[in-house]
Amino acid sequence: MTFETQLNPTQPVNQQIYRILRRDIVHCLIAPGTPLSEKEISVRFDVSRQPVREAFIKLAENGLIQIRPQRGSYVNKISLAQVRNGCFVRQAIECAVVRRAAGMINDEQLWQLEQNLHQQRIAIDRKQLNDFFQLDDEFHQKLALIADCQLAWDTVENIKAAIDRVRYMSLDHVSPPEMLLRQHLDIFAALERHDAEAVENAMALHLQEISGSVQLIRQENRDWFSED
Structure with a gap:
């Protein structure tokens, strides 16, 4: 399985990461129940954790992931x-x-x-x-x-x-x-x-x-x- 890693330097990083992760979740490239790590996603896109954290918040607002303080984030079941x-x-x-x-x-x-x-x-x-x-x-x-x-x-x-x-x-x-x-x-x-x-x-x-x-x-x- 190959994940997209390239970002457009002319567009907001957090919005791009959100769109890519949303697509990966919707297309079941990231399956329901899968843990998501801010650190791993930041490494994937070669960015700091802040835009990843902002993308996670938007995904949570859309009901795609659950953020559990001190316990990590997970892709929600449908x-x-x-x-x-x-x-x-x-x-x-x-x-x-x-x-x-x-x-x-x-x-x-x-x-x-x-x-x-x-x-x-x-x-x-x-x-x-x-x-x-x-x-x-x-x-x-x-x-x-x-x-x-x-x-x-x-x-x-x-x-x-x-x-x-x-x-x-x-x-x-x-x-x-x-x-x-x-x-x-x-x-x-x-x-x-x-x-x-x-x-x-x-x-x-x-x-x-x-x-x-x-x-x-x-x-x-x-x-x-x-x-x-």
């Missing part, structure tokens, strides 16, 4: 309660976002979404799951920007860490990218028609997919989940 609550909040926000976007979207924004969908197709054809995962997020973020509400996406991003772990584990068999792309295309088609009701329904159906997949993923990885 909380079923957090997944359920996150799905509920995300659906409420994003259904409102696309309903609003349906009345605001213009030709340039439709073209941008279409380009993203084209890139999703390429990632699927090349079996590049990591690229598809990122493009999926970018698609949803673009919808919030079209609705002129970046705060909606910021809120979703802050509460969806537990959801993302299930999403990633489900990509190769439970919720295949091909199916998710079809759902994205349904959302796009409704936006193209400026049909607020249809796009809201399409988004609700799309986001309900994670609720159905979580139990299947849990059966395959029981030791990685908690009821809390």
Whole structure:
């Protein structure tokens, strides 16, 4: 297993370490229950402990790790309660976002979404799951920007860490990218028609997919989940 170690000197170190560790946890490169050491992470990135500590605090705020004073830090198991609550909040926000976007979207924004969908197709054809995962997020973020509400996406991003772990584990068999792309295309088609009701329904159906997949993923990885 190879871990990324290179940082961009032009960007805040703590934010980069947070993003990399978040991705590693979401992609299960760092498994639930794994202890995390400030010292080891600082050595990995060749930085002082302070930006690592700041990254750990942000990961803890997102529910990905638990910091135990004098006892160390550990990657949390995937909380079923957090997944359920996150799905509920995300659906409420994003259904409102696309309903609003349906009345605001213009030709340039439709073209941008279409380009993203084209890139999703390429990632699927090349079996590049990591690229598809990122493009999926970018698609949803673009919808919030079209609705002129970046705060909606910021809120979703802050509460969806537990959801993302299930999403990633489900990509190769439970919720295949091909199916998710079809759902994205349904959302796009409704936006193209400026049909607020249809796009809201399409988004609700799309986001309900994670609720159905979580139990299947849990059966395959029981030791990685908690009821809390």
